[in-house]
Amino acid sequence: xxxxxxxxxxxxxxxxxxxxxxxxxxxxxxxxxxxxxxxxxxxxxxxxxxxxxxxxxxxxxxxxxxxxxxxxxxxxxxxxxxxxxxxxxxxxxxxxxxxxxxxxxxxxxxxxxxxxxxxxxxxxxxxxxxxxxxxxxxxxxxxxxxxxxxxxxxxxxx
Numbered sequence: 027x028x029x030x031x032x033x034x035x036x037x038x039x040x041x042x043x044x045x046x047x048x049x050x051x052x053x054x055x056x057x058x059x060x061x062x063x064x065x066x067x068x069x070x071x072x073x074x075x076x077x078x079x080x081x082x083x084x085x086x087x088x089x090x091x092x093x094x095x096x097x098x099x100x101x102x103x104x105x106x107x108x109x110x111x112x113x114x115x116x117x118x119x120x121x122x123x124x125x126x127x128x129x130x131x132x133x134x135x136x137x138x139x140x141x142x143x144x145x146x147x148x149x150x151x152x153x154x155x156x157x158x159x160x161x162x163x164x165x166x167x168x169x170x171x172x173x174x175x176x177x178x179x180x181x182x183x184x
Contacts, residue, residue, distance in 0.1 A: 044100040053095040054081045093123045118168035122175035125164040
């Protein structure tokens, strides 16, 4: 596959082209609707849903969740010889996104952020959470690293 590095550089927010060992989250998707031919034109079949294919398991039917996209690891090694390095912070990131989406659902119902993990029924999973002036911040540990997520889904590390 050829990627236009100059075009991607403005969105990647990192070195382009990537360095040896760099990892990006990426997804490829195909959506197909059932169609029929009517008057010489394709028309969607009423009452049917689309079929979705993605190259990596999403866990949800929503390709607009980049935290669920697969990893691509770039390498200068001969094809098939580089070892993939799983993201050591992956489990902590998954927990933080679980808090994020549960908070979003909670807010739709209650019109406010939950003040505690107990309210979200997520207590005891190793995550802490606090309300902030603009929303909330949840924190999880990954070894000696601390990761955070806030109400706009931004994840950062301390």
